[in-house]
Amino acid sequence: MFQADKYELYVKKIKNGTVIDHISAGYALDVLKILNITGKESNTVGVVMNVQSKNIEKKDMVKIEGRELKPEEVDKIALISPNATINIIREYGVIDKKKVNLPKDIKGIVECGNPSCISNSKEPVRSIFHVQIVEPIQLRCHYCNRTMERKDILKQF
DSSP: OOOOTOOOOOOOSSSEEEEEEETTTTTHHHHHHHHTEEEEEEOOOOOOOOOOSSSSEEEEEEETTTTOHHHHHHHHHHOTTTHHHEEEEETTTTEEEEOOOOOOOOESSSSSTTTGGGGSSSSOOOOOOEEEETTTTTEEETOOEEEEEEEHHTTTO
């Protein structure tokens, strides 16, 4: 059980940027991959993995100095960590905090793993998936009913 007086997390504050908190434990590196962060950028990036949390047993966290996320990046993060929160930081303070939103239907973010699916043909058809299970995520293709899990989704990023 987490007790705030016994455990403290020392992570340097960022002046301006984004903190992605409550990432499912073990998936911080996947979040970096989604955001195309390789370590060669000039931004300072902090990654904390498998730390104790008040709300969930363990979590990951990513802090990115000097960058705010685009809506499509937040949507991708929601696919692998539906309980994540996005904190926008300005002058060392949180000016906006929101939980990622995993909609019931996922449109155009991931491709169906079925090569015969109409969404993978040359037809102008955008992929659509229905969320069957939130955590761990399971999606079902609208067109061919093929299911996809987190590992299948991560292969696309």
